[in-house]
Amino acid sequence: MWLPHKETKGRPKWLPPTKRKGDRIGRRQMINKKAMAIKSRKEFRRFRIKKRIRKIVQGTPDRPRMTVFRSNKAIYVQLIDDQSGNTLVAASSVEKSMMDQQGTKTEIAKMVGKRIAEKALQTGIATVVFDRNGYLYHGRVKSLADAAREGGLKF
Numbered sequence: 001m002w003l004p005h006k007e008t009k010g011r012p013k014w015l016p017p018t019k020r021k022g023d024r025i026g027r028r029q030m031i032n033k034k035a036m037a038i039k040s041r042k043e044f045r046r047f048r049i050k051k052r053i054r055k056i057v058q059g060t061p062d063r064p065r066m067t068v069f070r071s072n073k074a075i076y077v078q079l080i081d082d083q084s085g086n087t088l089v090a091a092s093s094v095e096k097s098m099m100d101q102q103g104t105k106t107e108i109a110k111m112v113g114k115r116i117a118e119k120a121l122q123t124g125i126a127t128v129v130f131d132r133n134g135y136l137y138h139g140r141v142k143s144l145a146d147a148a149r150e151g152g153l154k155f
Helices: 027-031 033-037 041-056 105-122 140-150
Strands: 065-070 075-081 086-092 129-131
Touching: 065 140, 075 105, 075 140, 086 105, 105 140
Parallel strands: 065 129
Antiparallel strands: 065 075, 075 086
């Protein structure tokens, strides 16, 4: 077994680099301190995608950001004004009006998409910027977005 001694010059490539003053820091530390708390590779991948998207997507009062959060049991969507930091409209599958709905998670996501479109049009919001929040545009996220488009939102 190889042990690092003072007289050895290099470390094998399979060992992680040692942290010394002036050394380059790792990719996880560069992104954000929050990345250190992320446990799995999958979560870290989503975190990187989320940061990349948020550099581009910004919500305004006229055209808020429609962000999606997906848990194992529920799906949540919000319309956010990033300039003031306020949530303008929100809908989720755990609302009282949605709790009695039956169906698959994808069908419930469609209902939530229609519900957010209803609420947005009632408050006078017709156009939004879609933020998939690091999730792939597939499955529940896609069905929610399609239902919101059918409900009258433009993005």
